[in-house]
Amino acid sequence: MKAKVSGFGIFYLSLFFVVLYLPVLSVVLYSFNASSSTAQWTGWTLDWYRQLFSDRVIAQAFRVSIQVAVLTALLSAVLGTFTAVISLWVTNRTKKAIQGMMILPLIVPEVALGVSLLFFFNALRLPFGILTLVLSHSLFCVPYVYIMVRLRLQEIDVSIIESALDLGASRRQMVRTIILPLVAPSIVTAALLCLAMSLDDVIISTYMSGPRSTTLPVHIFSMMRVGVTPKVNALCSLILMGTFLIIGFSQLITKKRRFS
Amino acid sequence: MKTWKRNLLAVPILVWIGLLVGIPMVLVVALSFLSRDHLGNIVYQFTLDNYRRVLDPIYLRVFLNSLLLALLTGLITLLVGYPVAYITSNLPPRRRALALGLIMLPFWISSLLRTYGWMILLGNAGLINNVLLALKIIDKPLPMMYKFSTSLVGTAYMLMPFMIVAVFNSVDKLDRSLLEASYDLGASKWKTFFHITVPLTLPGIAGGFTLVFIPALGLYFVSDLLGGGNTVFLGNLIHTMATRGRNRPLAAAFSMGMIALVLMVLSLYMKASKDKTGEGLFQ
Amino acid sequence: MNRRSAVLLVAVVLVLAAAGAAGAKEGEITLMTWGGDFIPREIIQEFEQETGIRVHYKEAPSNEDMQSLLEANPDQYDLLVVTDYMVDILRQNGVLEVLDKTKMPNYANINPVYLGNYYDPTSEYSIPYAISISLLLVNHEEVEKLGAKPITTYSDLWQPELRGKVVVVDWSVEIMGVALKSLGYEYNETDPAKVAEARDRLFALKPNIVRFETNTPEDSLINGEAVAGFMYSNQAVKGNAADPKLQPVFPTEGMPIFIDSWVMSKEAPNKDGAYKFLDFIMRPEIAARIADITKFTTPNKAAEPFLPDYYRDNPMLNLADEVVENTSFYIGVDKVLVEYEHIYVEFKLR
Numbered sequence: 094m095k096a097k098v099s100g101f102g103i104f105y106l107s108l109f110f111v112v113l114y115l116p117v118l119s120v121v122l123y124s125f126n127a128s129s130s131t132a133q134w135t136g137w138t139l140d141w142y143r144q145l146f147s148d149r150v151i152a153q154a155f156r157v158s159i160q161v162a163v164l165t166a167l168l169s170a171v172l173g174t175f176t177a178v179i180s181l182w183v184t185n186r187t188k189k190a191i192q193g194m195m196i197l198p199l200i201v202p203e204v205a206l207g208v209s210l211l212f213f214f215n216a217l218r219l220p221f222g223i224l225t226l227v228l229s230h231s232l233f234c235v236p237y238v239y240i241m242v243r244l245r246l247q248e249i250d251v252s253i254i255e256s257a258l259d260l261g262a263s264r265r266q267m268v269r270t271i272i273l274p275l276v277a278p279s280i281v282t283a284a285l286l287c288l289a290m291s292l293d294d295v296i297i298s299t300y301m302s303g304p305r306s307t308t309l310p311v312h313i314f315s316m317m318r319v320g321v322t323p324k325v326n327a328l329c330s331l332i333l334m335g336t337f338l339i340i341g342f343s344q345l346i347t348k349k350r351r352f353s
Numbered sequence: 354m355k356t357w358k359r360n361l362l363a364v365p366i367l368v369w370i371g372l373l374v375g376i377p378m379v380l381v382v383a384l385s386f387l388s389r390d391h392l393g394n395i396v397y398q399f400t401l402d403n404y405r406r407v408l409d410p411i412y413l414r415v416f417l418n419s420l421l422l423a424l425l426t427g428l429i430t431l432l433v434g435y436p437v438a439y440i441t442s443n444l445p446p447r448r449r450a451l452a453l454g455l456i457m458l459p460f461w462i463s464s465l466l467r468t469y470g471w472m473i474l475l476g477n478a479g480l481i482n483n484v485l486l487a488l489k490i491i492d493k494p495l496p497m498m499y500k501f502s503t504s505l506v507g508t509a510y511m512l513m514p515f516m517i518v519a520v521f522n523s524v525d526k527l528d529r530s531l532l533e534a535s536y537d538l539g540a541s542k543w544k545t546f547f548h549i550t551v552p553l554t555l556p557g558i559a560g561g562f563t564l565v566f567i568p569a570l571g572l573y574f575v576s577d578l579l580g581g582g583n584t585v586f587l588g589n590l591i592h593t594m595a596t597r598g599r600n601r602p603l604a605a606a607f608s609m610g611m612i613a614l615v616l617m618v619l620s621l622y623m624k625a626s627k628d629k630t631g632e633g634l635f636q
Numbered sequence: 637m638n639r640r641s642a643v644l645l646v647a648v649v650l651v652l653a654a655a656g657a658a659g660a661k662e663g664e665i666t667l668m669t670w671g672g673d674f675i676p677r678e679i680i681q682e683f684e685q686e687t688g689i690r691v692h693y694k695e696a697p698s699n700e701d702m703q704s705l706l707e708a709n710p711d712q713y714d715l716l717v718v719t720d721y722m723v724d725i726l727r728q729n730g731v732l733e734v735l736d737k738t739k740m741p742n743y744a745n746i747n748p749v750y751l752g753n754y755y756d757p758t759s760e761y762s763i764p765y766a767i768s769i770s771l772l773l774v775n776h777e778e779v780e781k782l783g784a785k786p787i788t789t790y791s792d793l794w795q796p797e798l799r800g801k802v803v804v805v806d807w808s809v810e811i812m813g814v815a816l817k818s819l820g821y822e823y824n825e826t827d828p829a830k831v832a833e834a835r836d837r838l839f840a841l842k843p844n845i846v847r848f849e850t851n852t853p854e855d856s857l858i859n860g861e862a863v864a865g866f867m868y869s870n871q872a873v874k875g876n877a878a879d880p881k882l883q884p885v886f887p888t889e890g891m892p893i894f895i896d897s898w899v900m901s902k903e904a905p906n907k908d909g910a911y912k913f914l915d916f917i918m919r920p921e922i923a924a925r926i927a928d929i930t931k932f933t934t935p936n937k938a939a940e941p942f943l944p945d946y947y948r949d950n951p952m953l954n955l956a957d958e959v960v961e962n963t964s965f966y967i968g969v970d971k972v973l974v975e976y977e978h979i980y981v982e983f984k985l986r
Contacts, residue, residue: 102440109437110455116470116510117459119480123473130878131469132478132855150677150693172366179362187360187367194370199567200615201378202608204595209377211708232373235366237515240560244522247556278525282453282518289460289514299701304666304694304712313463315671315695317851319930320874321465322672329462336461340454347447391970392725406974411982418985478859498861499847582806582848585981596700597807598973599725 121333124326141327151312151328157302158309160223162291165230166284172231173238174280177246178272181254195236206232207300214301221303229301230294234287241283245276385605393599403606412590412607419587420614422505422576423569427562429509430516434561438520439550453521460514468578471507472498475579499581507579508569515568516561523557524550559622567615587611664690665909668702669717669896671695674766675917676929683916689909706901707731714904715913720895720965723762724755732761733900739911742918745938749960750895754967762897763914766932769963770810770892771952772885773854773872778863787864790818790887794837798844803856803865806848808980809966809973810892812838814866817889823964824972831972835979842986857882868894869952870931876952884952886959893963895935927953 124142128135145151176195180188198206206229214225257267295310302308307315313325385403388396406412441452459467474480475497482494497503527550535545551558573588582589587607594604669675671693680691694713696702699722706713710731718726726732737743743763750764774787784797793802793814804811813823815838821830846862847853854875856862865875875882904910916922924942927934933955940948947953 098440098443102436102443105436106440106452109433113456113459113510113513115474116467117462118470119473120462120466120470123469128878130852130855130858130874131473132476132852132858133878148677176363176366179359183360183363184356187363190367191363194367194375196619197370197374197378199563200612201374202381202591202595202605203571204601205377205381205384205605205608206374208704208708209380210373211704213373213376215708229373232370235370237564240564241518241522244519244557244560245526275526279522282522285453285457286514286518289457292461293464295697299696300705302694304668304709305692307671307695310463310465311697312671312695313465314697317697318670319672319674319870320852321469325463326466329466332461333458336458340451340458344447344451347450392728393970394729406978409978411978411985414985415981476859477861577806578849581846583845583984585984590981593808593977596698598977599700599970600974603974 117333120326121330124323124330126323129320129322141323142331144322145324145327145331148324150307151309151324154307154309154312155328157223157226157306158292161226161230161308162288164223164227165234165291166287168227169231169234169238169287170280170284173235173283174242174273174276176235177239177242177276178268180243181246181272195239198233198236203296207297210297211300221301222306225301225303226298226306226308229297230287230291233294233297234290237286237290238280238283241279241286242276245279246272381605381608384602385609387602389600389602393601395601400602403603404609406603407606407610415585415587415590416610416614418584419570419611420618422501422508422586423566424618425505426508426512426569427516427566429505430513430565431520431558431562433509434513434516435520435558438517438557439524441517442521442525456517457514464511465574467511468507468575471503471510471579475503498579499583501580501584504576504580504584504586507575508572511572511575512565512568515564519561519564520554520557523554523560527553562622563619566618570611570615663688663906663909664692665714665906665913666692666694666712667715667717667913668694668696668705668713670697673929674717676926678929679917679922679926682922683913686916687909687912689906689912691913710901710903711905713901714906714910716899716901717765717896718899720753720755720897721969723897723899726899727756727761731902733902733904733907734760735763735900735914736911739908740915740918742915742920742938745918745920745923745936747935747937749957750935753895754965755895756897762899763918764895764897764935765917766896766930767935767955768869768894768896768932769955769959770805770866770868771872772887773857773865773867773875773882774885775857775863775879775882777881778860782863787885788888790814790866790889793844793864793866794818794841795844798864800844800846801861801863802841802844803847803849803853803862803867804845805853805867806850808976809969810866811980811983812972812976813892813966814838815841817887820889823892823966824968826968826971831975831979835983838979838983839986842983848984854878854882869933873931873950873952876950886951886962888962891959891963892966893960894965896932 123131125137125139126134127138127140176191180191183191210225210229214221219225253271254267257271258264293310295314298308298311302311313321384395386399386401388398388400388402390396437456441449441456444452472479476482477494477496477498481497485491486494531549531553532545535549540548571588573586573592576584576586577589591604591607591611594600594607598604667675675693680693683689684691696705699718702716702718703722703726706716706726707729746764750767751759756762772787776786779787779798782797782801784795785792787793804814809824812834815834816823816825816830819834819837821834825831825834847856849856852871853865853867854871857865857875858878872884876884898914900907900910917926918936920936920938921942923934923936923939927939928944928947931953933953943954951959
């Protein structure tokens with residue numbers, strides 16, 4: 094059973110959300126700023142939204158980024174979970190090897206990874222674009238899924254596994270009926286993190302997007318020389334509002350289901 | 354299933370990461386011992402010069418600076434994020450999903466823009482100062498930008514979700530009957546929290562700390578923009594050396610220094626957490 | 637989800653992703669440079685409509701990223717715009733094509749004062765595209781209020797009245813350059829005695845600097861946290877447009893100049909298309925519109941009659957001859973960089 098959340102808890106959580114959203118709301122606010130500089134407020138405008146809708150480059154970059162982020166989150170969730178689950182019954186030496194491999198993507202310098210993968214995928218003649226972006230992003234996302242899933246598996250009783258196996262359950266049955274339900278929240282939360290990391294990667298994406306495609310972060314960072322315009326703020330505001338709507342809808346739907 | 358057959362399942366993942374990440378890592382190690390010519394091209398000539406430079410007292414101060422930033426970031430995200438994760442895991446299921454969604458949402462927006470968002474808030478002519486001036490709480494703007502603490506706030510903000518998600522996954526699977534038992538034995542809420550909940554969630558804390566500490570060492574534009582470039586961190590230094598400095602061997606040597614720092618801190622941390630829980634995250 | 641469906645999902649993901657990639661086609665060219673409107677999209681669209689050649693625009697955040705990308709896949713890029721020093725590197729690395737001027741009649745429009753520089757002495761490999769200098773942007777009114785004397789030189793930045801009121805771009809070579817110039821020396825000095833002198837001079841500037849910022853230093857003057865700034869001319873133009881009180885000062889000691897230039901890959905897949913594009917953007921009226929949109933100084937002499945009035949009247953955009961004569965490039969950065977970077981870090985940590 095769950096402990097009840099106290100009034101203080103609700104207060105703390107609300108305060109946290111206020112601080113969490115303040116910088117984001119200032120981004121939204123300045124998407125309506127007539128000046129292209131964040132240093133001054135010169136009045137309200139919808140110009141940046143108008144410009145946004147006629148900009149095919151930013152629209153395409155956004156589409157690529159979303160596709161890559163979703164595919165990366167899916168791929169990393171599968172690979173990360175698989176790795177965490179099999180580490181339950183490999184020998185200790187192999188487990189150590191897995192753990193070492195999982196820390197590697199966290200410490201390797203990003204430029205080195207980007208440039209090496211460029212040569213590697215070149216040699217394999219892989220077409221640069223969504224494929225190479227998803228493959229490279231999942232490299233630095235898999236460890237996050239692995240770590241989050243391991244956190245839930247850590248105290249799973251090995252004797253449960255053994256006795257389930259003794260009772261004639263197949264490994265597959267056990268994974269499906271015991272392990273996956275247990276780690277499902279980890280997979281979901283880690284996949285959300287992967288989505289965020291993929292949507293924010295600049296350096297590796299610069300090398301992996303190839304001559305024909307751009308992701309949103311690469312587009313934004315390569316704009317810095319001539320100036321990032323509030324058009325980007327406008328896009329982010331729309332993303333925010335869209336996601337809010339989706340979350341609101343899903344809340345409504347689950348509510349209906351519960352009461353009908 | 355035989356032992357070798359079980360281990361076989363791990364082979365694809367080991368080969369995949371070993372090949373795609375292991376090789377670049379080996380190249381960085383090799384690069385840190387090489388030289389470069391006047392065009393910035395790499396010359397295959399062994400040298401220890403890069404490491405000699407890294408060990409310069411001035412650069413050691415940069416290492417210390419970054420270590421301080423990363424440790425404090427870990428601490429802040431833990432102090433702020435732990436309660437958030439704890440409270441969230443105690444919410445009813447639908448509310449819990451909503452809270453998790455709301456926690457993750459801001460991080461789908463470009464971190465560069467969110468950094469600008471902080472500048473809009475904290476600047477001398479920023480929103481917070483304007484509100485305080487209008488309310489006559491202060492009579493001249495509070496200087497909040499371009500300090501070490503500004504970089505710290507920004508870095509902690511960027512990395513907060515990693516801590517929250519790690520602690521959440523650890524708190525959420527807690528065996529609540531243990532807590533009940535503790536209450537039944539007359540322990541207070543706080544005593545139960547510090548004697549049962551915290552030790553049982555140490556793996557989550559260790560995991561969150563890892564995922565916050567490492568990126569905190571490497572982030573560069575957050576501290577550049579919020580710190581006003583007034584302090585130098587490892588991430589900035591490596592980024593400059595690798596790009597405009599056109600000295601990738603030196604950048605590689607600095608990266609090796611950073612990796613050494615990570616492994617040092619992590620092994621200390623893992624040892625400590627292993628003593629308490631019997632099983633550390635990477636042990 | 638069992639293992640088989642997991643494997644299936646991964647396979648589906650990869651197939652879907654592979655389907656998104658396209659092969660090279662005839663009648664298209666690929667450019668690579670900074671993003672945003674560095675090469676205005678409307679100009680590119682006009683070119684596409686006129687010639688039927690499709691233009692791909694690869695955006696990269698820095699010169700060094702462009703170098704790595706080009707050198708890894710020289711057969712996938714036709715044209716790049718890079719800064720002068722990178723032209724030099726790419727040229728010496730042998731990845732650039734010698735440009736055939738006979739295919740570009742409009743090349744005659746380029747102002748010869750911007751040709752034959754150190755990075756391409758015979759102007760065989762590159763065509764100047766966007767010119768910028770570094771200069772001071774000053775709020776004279778506020779400087780006077782602080783009790784400082786008017787700023788006309790770099791040396792004036794050292795006035796104690798300006799404590800915490802100066803913003804500068806964040807790059808060791810340029811900041812050392814300011815210190816060297818204020819002492820009457822040249823950029824990228826290697827003489828240890830002069831470097832040591834510049835180092836001490838630089839350290840004395842630290843209390844005056846509020847912020848190091850490369851991309852939007854003009855913001856600090858607009859919001860009033862700084863009264864003087866050392867920045868690139870396109871940024872100073874923006875600052876001046878946002879607040880006319882912010883006026884350019886061309887330091888008498890001299891200024892650095894940067895020439896972003898077009899270069900062609902030696903293995904460019906569509907050289908004819910690339911020449912057509914270069915010729916198109918060197919048309920006087922097109923070059924004038926590019927200059928208007930990007931706010932960089934155009935090297936196109938024939939574009940002058942087509943430039944808007946504000947542009948011609950702006951001394952930061954329409955650079956006077958005596959200003960250009962007082963500029964110099966950062967040459968030999970590789971010889972001084974490690975030393976300068978060390979001084980710079982020491983300077984910042986003070």
